[in-house]
Amino acid sequence: MLNDFTARLIDEFRANAGQVGGPFENSRLLLLTTTGARTGQPRTAILTYYPDGARTLVVGSAGGSPKHPAWYHNLLADPEVTVDLGLFSYPATAVVLRGSERDEVFARLVEADPGWGEYQKKTTRAIPVVALEQRPGPPPGADRGFGEALKIIHAAFRRELSLIRKEVATSGTLGAQLRINCLTVCQGLHFHHTGESTGLFPALVQQHPELTEVVDALQVEHDQIAVLLGELERLVGAPEVLDQIDELIAQLNAHLDREEAALLPYL
Structure with a gap:
């Protein structure tokens, strides 16, 4: 269940082709739709993302919570997801980065935004980094x-x-x-x-x-x-x-x- 702030942010994102105001103005945001691991129903989260060549990176910080976010559990059960950048959307496969690749990429993201490092200090779990790889298909639009x-x-x-x-x-x-x-x-x-x-x-x-x-x-x-x-x-x-x-x-x-x-x- 989405909280009111997240639900309003998603509505604003959809109404303005991916643009939002407030604290997330001029931020890279996407909507990630997964399939609920228990319900089998579509579940949408709004996340910060980072370009990474042919793929897109998202981080399962959950604000430093001791538990992984629900969307992460969902994609572990079914890695086929939909990515919405506001201007267009596309089907993707979610790949969880492991081992040294995860550590190297996470360090790079901490350099870009130290907040990720602060979240990691709050929890004993290794905050996951997920690569979203676009599946073949027609071009946007x-x-x-x-x-x-x-x-x-x-x-x-x-x-x-x-x-x-x-x-x-x-x-x-x-x-x-x-x-x-x-x-x-x-x-x-x-x-x-x-x-x-x-x-x-x-x-x-x-x-x-x-x-x-x-x-x-x-x-x-x-x-x-x-x-x-x-x-x-x-x-x-x-x-x-x-x-x-x-x-x-x-x-x-x-x-x-x-x-x-x-x-x-x-x-």
């Missing part, structure tokens, strides 16, 4: 058409870069997790633009030759952004990385706006 899928993907990149920008600006040092956050979004943008350049763009030009010049200009912007991504990866541990992130955000937002204005009517 694909059931609503290519145009809607493109808007959702663009919105996700805009939000993630905004969060990274805030983290870099407020962090005294670029710790291991923040570097992974930066590299994860770089890899995601590279993958997305490669898919557009090799799939979406040629298909659109073949069907609509009048888009040739527009697509050529968008491809030039892809190449320019690729240079920025490479520079960001090179500077990810350096103080000047914030300037590079600002430049990337400015160029990427302008590119996404132009791409949506030009291509959405055809999608």
Whole structure:
């Protein structure tokens, strides 16, 4: 049973595409839906998460309680879960990190947020770290058409870069997790633009030759952004990385706006 605060937070998350106010404003939050180990019914928890390459990490702190959270017991019984990031959701498999991998990842997360370490001091149990691995399937929003899928993907990149920008600006040092956050979004943008350049763009030009010049200009912007991504990866541990992130955000937002204005009517 959810307490009133958690229930209201989940309602706010769902009503605002994953955005909430108050103490969790500008936080990375997701809804994790598991299958109740005893009831067999869907159970949803709202959790902080961390990007980790192709997977997403969540922590079973339960505020330092002596008992693991209910969602953790549920996924032990059935690791097939649903992840909702507000902009889109996807099916995932939950993998509990064990041994040295768990310890190394938890130390990285404590570096990013010392609160996890404080929770660990309150309990004798090893606070679990769980990796959520997306199962194969159609891209976000694909059931609503290519145009809607493109808007959702663009919105996700805009939000993630905004969060990274805030983290870099407020962090005294670029710790291991923040570097992974930066590299994860770089890899995601590279993958997305490669898919557009090799799939979406040629298909659109073949069907609509009048888009040739527009697509050529968008491809030039892809190449320019690729240079920025490479520079960001090179500077990810350096103080000047914030300037590079600002430049990337400015160029990427302008590119996404132009791409949506030009291509959405055809999608």
